[in-house]
Amino acid sequence: MTDRVGSVLSARRLRKEYGAGAALVQAIKGVDLDVAAGETVAVMGPSGCGKSTLLHLLGGLERPSAGELRLDNARLDQLGEHSLARLRRTSIGFVFQAFHLVEELTAAENVELPALIAGHSPRAARVRSEELLEHVGLRDRAHHLPSALSGGERQRVAIARALSNQPEVVLADEPTGNLDSAATLEVLRLLDELRAGGQTLVIVTHDERVAATADRLVSMRDGVFVEETRLSHGSAGRIGELAGFEG
Amino acid sequence: MGRAFLVGRLAAADVRRHPVEAALLLLAITAATATLALGLVLRGVTNDPYQRTRAATAGPDAVAGLVNAPTPQKMPGPGGVGPGHQTLYCDDCQPSKDRTAAFDALTHAAGVVAHSGPYPVAWATMSRGPKTSGVAVEGHDQARAPVDQPLITKGHWISGSDDAVVEAGYAQALGIHVGDQISLNGGHFTVVGLAVTAAAPDYPSMQNVLGWSPFPEPGLVWVPRVAAIRLATKAFPLSYLLNLKLSHSLPHTFPPSVRGIIELSGGRLWHVSCPCSIITSDQILQQDAQLIAVERRALTIGSWLLGLLAVASVAVLVGGRMAEQERRVGLLKAVGATPGFVAVVILIENLVLALGAAAAGVVIGWLAAPLLTQPGAGLLGSAGAPSITPTNVLLIVALALGVATLATLVPAMRAARLSTVRALADAARSPRRSPLLINLSTRLPTPLLLGVRLAARRPHRAILAAFSIAVTVTTVVAVITVHSHQVSMTIAGFSAIDNPRTDRINHSLLLVSSTLLMLVVINALFITWSSAIDAKQPLTVARALGATPRQITASLSAAQVISALPGTIVGIPAGIALVAALSHGDAVPVPTAWLVAVFLGTLLGVAALSSLPASLSAHRPVAEILQAEVV
Numbered sequence: 077m078t079d080r081v082g083s084v085l086s087a088r089r090l091r092k093e094y095g096a097g098a099a100l101v102q103a104i105k106g107v108d109l110d111v112a113a114g115e116t117v118a119v120m121g122p123s124g125c126g127k128s129t130l131l132h133l134l135g136g137l138e139r140p141s142a143g144e145l146r147l148d149n150a151r152l153d154q155l156g157e158h159s160l161a162r163l164r165r166t167s168i169g170f171v172f173q174a175f176h177l178v179e180e181l182t183a184a185e186n187v188e189l190p191a192l193i194a195g196h197s198p199r200a201a202r203v204r205s206e207e208l209l210e211h212v213g214l215r216d217r218a219h220h221l222p223s224a225l226s227g228g229e230r231q232r233v234a235i236a237r238a239l240s241n242q243p244e245v246v247l248a249d250e251p252t253g254n255l256d257s258a259a260t261l262e263v264l265r266l267l268d269e270l271r272a273g274g275q276t277l278v279i280v281t282h283d284e285r286v287a288a289t290a291d292r293l294v295s296m297r298d299g300v301f302v303e304e305t306r307l308s309h310g311s312a313g314r315i316g317e318l319a320g321f322e323g
Numbered sequence: 324m325g326r327a328f329l330v331g332r333l334a335a336a337d338v339r340r341h342p343v344e345a346a347l348l349l350l351a352i353t354a355a356t357a358t359l360a361l362g363l364v365l366r367g368v369t370n371d372p373y374q375r376t377r378a379a380t381a382g383p384d385a386v387a388g389l390v391n392a393p394t395p396q397k398m399p400g401p402g403g404v405g406p407g408h409q410t411l412y413c414d415d416c417q418p419s420k421d422r423t424a425a426f427d428a429l430t431h432a433a434g435v436v437a438h439s440g441p442y443p444v445a446w447a448t449m450s451r452g453p454k455t456s457g458v459a460v461e462g463h464d465q466a467r468a469p470v471d472q473p474l475i476t477k478g479h480w481i482s483g484s485d486d487a488v489v490e491a492g493y494a495q496a497l498g499i500h501v502g503d504q505i506s507l508n509g510g511h512f513t514v515v516g517l518a519v520t521a522a523a524p525d526y527p528s529m530q531n532v533l534g535w536s537p538f539p540e541p542g543l544v545w546v547p548r549v550a551a552i553r554l555a556t557k558a559f560p561l562s563y564l565l566n567l568k569l570s571h572s573l574p575h576t577f578p579p580s581v582r583g584i585i586e587l588s589g590g591r592l593w594h595v596s597c598p599c600s601i602i603t604s605d606q607i608l609q610q611d612a613q614l615i616a617v618e619r620r621a622l623t624i625g626s627w628l629l630g631l632l633a634v635a636s637v638a639v640l641v642g643g644r645m646a647e648q649e650r651r652v653g654l655l656k657a658v659g660a661t662p663g664f665v666a667v668v669i670l671i672e673n674l675v676l677a678l679g680a681a682a683a684g685v686v687i688g689w690l691a692a693p694l695l696t697q698p699g700a701g702l703l704g705s706a707g708a709p710s711i712t713p714t715n716v717l718l719i720v721a722l723a724l725g726v727a728t729l730a731t732l733v734p735a736m737r738a739a740r741l742s743t744v745r746a747l748a749d750a751a752r753s754p755r756r757s758p759l760l761i762n763l764s765t766r767l768p769t770p771l772l773l774g775v776r777l778a779a780r781r782p783h784r785a786i787l788a789a790f791s792i793a794v795t796v797t798t799v800v801a802v803i804t805v806h807s808h809q810v811s812m813t814i815a816g817f818s819a820i821d822n823p824r825t826d827r828i829n830h831s832l833l834l835v836s837s838t839l840l841m842l843v844v845i846n847a848l849f850i851t852w853s854s855a856i857d858a859k860q861p862l863t864v865a866r867a868l869g870a871t872p873r874q875i876t877a878s879l880s881a882a883q884v885i886s887a888l889p890g891t892i893v894g895i896p897a898g899i900a901l902v903a904a905l906s907h908g909d910a911v912p913v914p915t916a917w918l919v920a921v922f923l924g925t926l927l928g929v930a931a932l933s934s935l936p937a938s939l940s941a942h943r944p945v946a947e948i949l950q951a952e953v954v
Contacts, residue, residue: 132946137867157942158871165869172949178861180756180780188765190868192772198765221756237868 083110083146084244084276085134090143092129092299103129105299106143111245116267116277118290126299127280128249134278135168135247136160148244165194169238173250175230177222183233184209184218190240201240208236212266228259235266245276252286264289326664334672337648344640345676347845351636352680352726353687354838355629356719360688361834362622363715373521373608380474382521382604383566387429388533389441389599391560426565426599437568439468444562445554446537447507449544454497457538459529460507461564462551471522471566473545477501478516481547487512491519492526493542505544508554512546522566524610533562533600565599618827624905625835628798630722632839635791636846637730639784641673643853645734652738662739669735670728677727681720685711688719754780754857769874773865774881777858784857785886788850792890793897795843796925800898800913802832803921807913808902844932851883851933855940862941863948872941879937880930887929891922 092104103126111117119127132138133145136152145152147167155163164170169190177186184205191201209215212232222230231251238246251267252260268289271277279286287293288307295303338345376382430438443462448455463473465482473480476491478501487507489499494517499505503514520543523529527540537559546554555561652665660668689711757779764775778785805828855862862875870878895918 128950129946135867137946137949138944158873161866161869161871161874163869164867170867172867174949176860176864176867176949178864180754180776180861181761185761189865192765193769193865193868193870193874195769201765223753241869 082112084113084115084148085109085111085278086144086146087134088144090130090133090145091141092126092133092138093141103299104133104140107299107301109134109294109301111276111278113244113276114274115292116271116279116290118287118293119278119280119296120282120284120287120293121296122282125296127282127296130296131247131249131278131280134245135170136164137170165190166241167244169241169243169246171231171234171238171246171248171251173253175222175227175234175254177230177233177237179222182219182221183214183225183229183236186222186233187236187240190237194241204240205236208239209233211239212236213262226259227255228262231255231259231263232266235263235270239270239275245278246270248277248279250281250283251279252281252283260285330664330668330671333668334675337672338676341644344644347849348637348640348673348676348727349680349683350845351633351640351842352677352723353683354842355626355633355726356681356684356723357687357691358622358629358684358835358838359626359722360684360711360715360719361691362619362626363718364688364692364711373611376474376519377521377604380519380521381468381470381472381568383439383470384569385567385601385603386471386522386607387426387565387567387599387601389426389563389565390533390535391562426563429565429567429599429601435567436570437469438566439470439472440565441563442565443548443551443555444533444564445508445551445556446541446559446562447544447554449542450506451497451499451503456497456542457536457540458493458507458542458544459533459536460544460546460551460554462548463545464548468566470568471520473518473520473522475516475518478514480516480518481545482515483513484547484550485510485512486515486547488516488518488545489514490523490526490529490543490545491517493529493544496526497542507544507546508556510550510554512544512550518545521604521607522564524607528610533564535562563599618831620905621828621831621835624901625798625831625839626722628794629835629839629842630726632791632794632842632846633726634729635787635794636842636849637673637726638734639787639791639846639850639853641669641731641734642784642787643849643856645738648738649741652741653743656741656743666735666739669738670731673727673731674724677723678720681716681723684719684723685716755782756780757782769870770877770881773862773870773874773878774885776861777854777878777882778885780861781854781857784850784854785882788846788883788886789888789890789893791843791846792887792925792929793894795839796891796894796921797897797901798836798839799921799925800895800918801901802836803917804899804902804913805832807917808906847883847929847932848936850886851879852936852940854882855879855936859940859943859948863943863945866941866945867949872938875941876934876937879940880933883933884926884930887926891925894925895921 087107087109090104090107090109091102094101094103105126107130109117109130119130121127129138133140136147136155140153143153147163150163152160152163177183178189181189184202187205187208188198188201191204192198196204206215206218209218212235214229214232214236217225217229217233222233225233231254235246235248235251238248248267252263255263264286267277267279267286271289271291277290279290281287290307293305293307294301295305426441429435445460445462447458447460449458463481465480473488473490475488478488481488487505489505494500494514499514499517501514501516505512505514523543526542529536529541529543552561648669652669655665655668656662760775760779764772767775858879862870862878865878866872866875899913
């Protein structure tokens with residue numbers, strides 16, 4: 077795995093267990109991972125292999141049972157609930173398979189939410205929201221409720237929301253898992269733009285076409301990393317080609 | 324038959340699946356029905372003790388009073404008496420044989436078979452230790468009177484010149500015992516006995532026997548006749564009482580055409596040949612019943628307030644469960660159930676529970692009634708078992724069914740109209756969007772930002788929460804208004820002493836308000852928990868975006884406080900208006916500081932109560948919830 081030096085995010089002997097005794101489930105069994113600044117890492121594996129749990133650990137949504145976890149040299153595994161929440165506000169952006177947009181808020185209001193929680197002024201939050209929606213190509217859909225958006229549009233709103241506070245790292249959990257082919261392509265293009273723009277990304281997926289967008293692919297099985305592959309790829313056209321959605 | 328069986332089976336299964344909700348519903352309605360039952364069974368409970376006392380004391384059928392008030396005012400003659408003239412005044416204020424001779428017209432009237440008196444009544448300030456109070460001191464004979472011989476319950480009747488016998492109800496209020504020394508207008512007397520009488524209403528209504536008193540709510544003390552005459556002063560000259568026994572063939576109220584009695588406004592009587600007021604034993608009984616009546620009134624009003632609160636509680640419970648029941652509705656419709664059948668299934672479960680609550684209310688009311696039906700120390704014996712009449716049962720059942728129907732009808736009709744496909748899809752009910760509040764909330768700190776949005780997304784629930792707080796605050800303000808009135812009634816120069824009427828009102832108000840508070844606590848906890856469950860997704864997203872559990876807890880509490888705010892604002896004037904309406908429009912001032920305390924206390928109470936379920940919800944694992952939401 078990559079050296080810790082220069083890593084934005086790193087994990088050492090990371091373990092996560094649920095239950096006890098005969099009901100003990102080992103979801104993550106001692107994983108080491110380093111993610112460099114600006115790098116896109118895809119974690120791939122079959123359902124139930126522990127990839128979503130790993131992502132939740134990396135984002136501080138769950139506490140590891142053992143091991144060491146650092147984000148910008150801050151020990152996530154030693155932080156309390158309150159500090160983890162503050163870290164999520166400023167340094168981590170999440171993209172979920174189920175989008176998790178707030179139903180009664182418009183696209184723009186959803187994107188503003190992290191900035192408002194972080195204490196930015198309503199005006200600053202609105203400006204940032206407009207920029208991000210422009211960036212994801214949804215400026216004209218800013219005042220639509222999630223229920224009025226397509227799946228791809230919802231996920232693009234979710235990506236814009238994840239970028240609201242300019243996080244160190246964006247963690248995406250099966251970002252195309254609920255999307256059709258056309259919507260998947262939209263999201264893949266957007267992720268590739270982020271990668272090209274130097275955004276650090278960790279994407280969990282079981283879809284090879286999504287994994288192909290990454291700089292590095294880590295394969296996971298039964299809670300452990302079994303293989304790591306460094307990928308080289310080109311333009312968005314390459315992504316489309318890989319994904320098999322174009323021409 | 325098959326349908327009825329199916330409805331019963333579905334209702335029973337739902338109760339088994341949701342025992343906590345069923346128990347809460349039962350509790351909410353039972354609180355209202357039990358209080359109503361208590362209020363209803365108190366009707367007429369003083370009848371037996373009064374009749375028992377009357378028999379034991381050779382109680383009079385009527386008592387005539389001749390008042391010598393200090394105000395030098397021309398006494399109205401019989402011809403000048405008209406409605407509204409209830410207080411009689413002398414023109415010389417001196418005790419004299421001539422004045423009591425006016426009673427002769429009554430003692431010789433047809434149908435009067437016996438009498439006792441006239442007895443002189445002096446007004447005196449009584450002191451015992453640090454306690455002072457105004458009393459009517461009735462001068463009596465040592466010998467047994469043929470009509471109204473007070474029955475000694477402790478000690479013995481007056482024999483010496485400085486002996487005093489104190490009316491038992493008044494003695495209890497002041498804590499007077501046989502052997503105590505008391506001072507009447509500075510003169511020393513020894514309490515040799517405690518007694519009950521049917522010739523005067525029980526303490527604190529004694530002044531009604533004469534229709535006038537220089538003191539509010541005086542007590543009654545018997546002393547030897549000469550001692551009473553000695554206690555008269557220029558300021559408070561002697562009045563007189565005459566007890567009359569009528570022929571058994573005649574009713575206790577005088578037929579005016581036969582006896583020359585004129586009925587004045589307020590039910591008081593006047594004889595054409597006697598410048599005195601007359602009160603019948605029925606009127607004395609009514610005065611005694613007033614003690615219980617205020618208690619009954621407080622309980623009856625309390626039961627309606629509890630009924631209103633129960634409507635809100637049940638509506639929240641039923642509404643909270645409807646989201647879950649939608650799939651069940653879809654299944655029923657898919658197998659051919661009509662909208663009407665679906666509505667009946669939902670209604671019937673709650674109506675059956677309401678019937679259970681009515682039955683529980685009747686039993687609790689019947690069992691608890693003896694605690695409230697003690698007639699007072701001034702009457703003999705107890706009220707006996709309270710009677711549960713068919714009318715009472717019908718009223719209680721109507722209240723229970725009314726509460727359940729009001730709270731369930733709208734959700735049941737909504738479920739009946741629900742599209743089968745939508746119901747089967749189990750789609751979550753869309754939250755309400757309020758652009759104005761969402762926009763305004765962006766200027767607030769995170770807990771309030773989220774709290775305002777939470778309150779706005781379920782306006783019906785917010786209205787129910789506000790309604791239940793409004794009912795509670797109305798009651799609390801009414802209680803403190805009554806208390807404030809009681810405090811202001813303490814007369815300068817007299818110490819505050821126990822007052823059976825005040826005590827009874829306070830007991831009833833305490834019972835109603837504590838039951839109400841218990842219900843509102845349950846309501847607040849349940850509404851917060853329902854809100855937390857309903858807002859699980861947006862709150863979890865907020866946590867994923869960096870909101871701390873403390874901020875989530877505060878936001879859930881803030882949502883409840885925001886809902887409670889309009890309820891508190893409405894409840895305060897409503898409570899004052901309720902008391903004003905019950906006291907026939909008389910303004911009852913309440914210290915502003917008390918109202919401010921109620922306002923702040925309510926909001927702080929709601930915040931504190933809601934923080935418990937809010938905190939539990941805010942600490943649930945984020946990842947688990949987000950994973951569960953994946954479709």
